[in-house]
Structure formats: structure tokens, C-alpha cells
Amino acid sequence: MFGLILKTFEYLTPLSTLTYLSSKLTDAPMGGFTQWLIRRFISTYKINVEECENTDLKSYKTFNDFFIRKLKPEARPIADSSTCIAVSPVDGTVGQAEDIKAGRLIQAKGIDYSLNALVGGRKEDADLFDNGRFACIYLSPANYHRIHMPMNGKLLRTIHIPGRHFPVGKRNVSHMDDLFTKNERLVCIFQTERGPMAVIMVGAALVGSIGTVWDGTVVRRSGIEVKDYSQENLMFERGAEIGHFKFGSTVITLWPKSLGDLELYMKNGAKVQMGQSMIGNAKLADANFKD
Template sequence: PVDGVIEEMGAITRDKQFTVKQKLYSVEEMIGRSEIVNRYIGGTYIIIYLSPRDYHRIHSPADGTLETQYSLGSASYPVNQIGLTYGKSPLTKNYRMISEFKHQYGSALLVKVGAMYINSIVMLEESKEWRQGDEIAYFSFGSTVILLFEKDTFIPDERLHPSLQVKMGEALGSLAKRKS
């Protein structure tokens, strides 16, 4: 859904701590709503960092319907190496916009984290119906996007790994029908 570098990816567990630039963050702190977090335990997450040189538009990763959208945090700290090393939990304190959308096999979260001193995550799409590739938001400056998928609804592409540069429109994997 964005141009950037995959920072980390893996399975979502109740006690999973996301490692982002040598700092740890719980899924509960990031999402802020335990009723939503509970649905994603056992699923997959992908953290993508956007540097200042990257394309700053965010596109829908799949066809779907926007179910809920809310923001958390009020201040912004650097999301680059310096800010993540010396800041106070920047990904849980930074302004972030969380969008949950329903796709054909379940739901997914698209978490957009604001960059240093810039709280402008601008949502463009007024429609609740998203089509894969639709531009839905943009950052005014480099930042981070985190995708979370429910259990058994996403199969990551085998070529994905931390430090891989990805571009908007490249497949990160495929949606999957849950096993019965």
C-alpha cells in the first residue's frame, strides 16, 4: 500500500512485542482497543517505514469496506533511528490513525503513524468502499505504516524479509479464505 522498507513482519501473539528500530511495543499499546486487538491474535503483521525520500501516499491494500476509523496519541516524535533510540515509545505516543476494513475473507488494520512534529495524516477517501490501489491517505512527511491481518486470512509472499524495499502496488502476499 506504500513505498518503504519492511522493518519487521511476523505472527501477532498476545505477548508479542514489535521491535521497531531497537524499541519494543505491544500490539495493545499500538491499537489501543483490546476488543479489536483480540481479533488479530494469531494473525500476521508487517511494519513498513517510509523515509523522507519515499512516495508518501497510502493506498488500499485490498478491496474492502471501512468498518471503523479512529486516532490515538497527540504528540509526534521522530520515527527515524535517533527518535526511536532516544524517544519515549514514539510509536505508541505519536499521533496515529487506525483504519479497520473488512475484506472478502476477514478484516485487516491499517495503522498510519505520524512523523516528527507533523500530525498530518490526511485521509482522502470519504467512501467506506475501498478498492485495491485506491489512494486513501497521505503523510506530509516520512513515517510508518503497520498492516495487521486476522489469523489465517493472509499469506505473506515468500520473498518478503526485513530491509526489503517495497513499492506501492507490489504484492506483499495474498488474502486467504480461513480454514474451516
């Protein structure tokens, strides 16, 4: 019953309009008011300003300039490739991380959703990850909001799927069916030396925009858009920045089972940081130890 009430309320609430207005406000330079907002945000969410590449708060002209702040390279060390296959693409909290079973991903206890729908409905894309593994990581407003590569790879294509902007916090994840296939998202498919990998950037309420380093801010539209980058040789190293969110949201990573096993700590509720090992390799670690 609670799920039905929540769904009805949020369908009737103009979240996309509120998201649009929020993006305009947070992208506007407002002088002293912007500085007040930034300082209140730092205080409320206990942001460690010393991690920022630019610690001069007065140089941030808009709230979003600070929200998508870059960090010093040493603030997020990248796990050693000798014992790690892939790293977390973001800072956040693990929602679910496990096997994809019969084309379904777990959203929460008693709720799952379709792999095919998640990637935009194209069978050839879904087949790459069927019976593979996934990790869903939620970014709260307090988190660092730039998105990085889990492992070395070449961008093959992106699929932009327009949708709603429902909140993606724990309450909605636990009660709203198919949440991640209802919201706007950008599916980025890469080829790695170990096979295909997808990084999916899921929008949510008040997410002003999704941006990528190769194509700028994603333009919201009414239909699904597939862009082919396979001939452009867009190569990204593990840990390289590939995009950002202007406010909290979720990143879902997909890979075939042959790529490797999830680290044991990748459980519901675990806190992770960008660069931390997400897919370990026990054989590599054992070989290193013996050497």
C-alpha cells in the same frame, strides 16, 4: 544508556511545536522560494519527476503540493489478484513483518510493544488481530507519500490516538521503547472478504498532517476519537488511494493469520513499492501455473 539519553533529549525537545511550524511553512505558497525548495528536494532525494502525474513543477504552489504528488497509474502497477492476496499500501522500507505473539509486535531486536495500546486500548479491536500478522513500513522523505488499500475492503471505523511526534527512523526504532504507541496515529479498520484488516498511519517529527480521502485532514485533539463508518458503505478496491502523509512516517498493516503468509522478501530493510505483493497465495499461484 544511549536509549535513555535519546529518550530524554527528545522528550525535552518541542517536536510537536516544530511539527506544527513545519506544517505551516510547507503549506504556504511562497512563489520563487517554494520553487527553489521543490527543486532542492528533487535534487537531494533524487526524485523521479517523470513518474509524477503532473510533471509541471511550476504548477505546485506549495512544497506540500509537490510532496504529496500523485503518480501516473503505470508507475505503480498493482500485483495480479490471481496470485496475490494483499499488496503493499505504500512505498518504503520494511521495519518488521512477522507474527503478532501474545499480543505483542516486534519493534526492533530486544524491543516489542503492545497490540492493544497500538490500536487505542479497546480490547474488541485488538482481539481482531491477536496472534495474527503485521507489517511495518517506514516512509523516508524520498518516498511517495500517498497510502493505498492492500486489498478490497469496507471501512468500518477509525480510531484517532493523539500522541507525541518522535522521529521514526532506524535510530529511534532501535532504542526507544514503545515508539509506535507513543506517537500520534490513525487506526483504520476494514472488513474484507477474508476477514478484518487494519491500516495504521503513524505520525512522526515534522509530519505536517495525516489525511484521509473520506474525512480530510485529521484534526489533532487531546483525547482518543472513534468514528463509526459501518453504515456508510465506504468501499475501496485494492490499490485505491485512502490517505497521505505530509512528510515521512510509518504505516503498520494488521491482519489475522488466516488471511495468508507474508512474501519471503518482506524482511527488515527490504525496499518495497506500493502495489507490490505483500501477502502471497502459493495455492493460487500453483493453480494458475497448472492452468
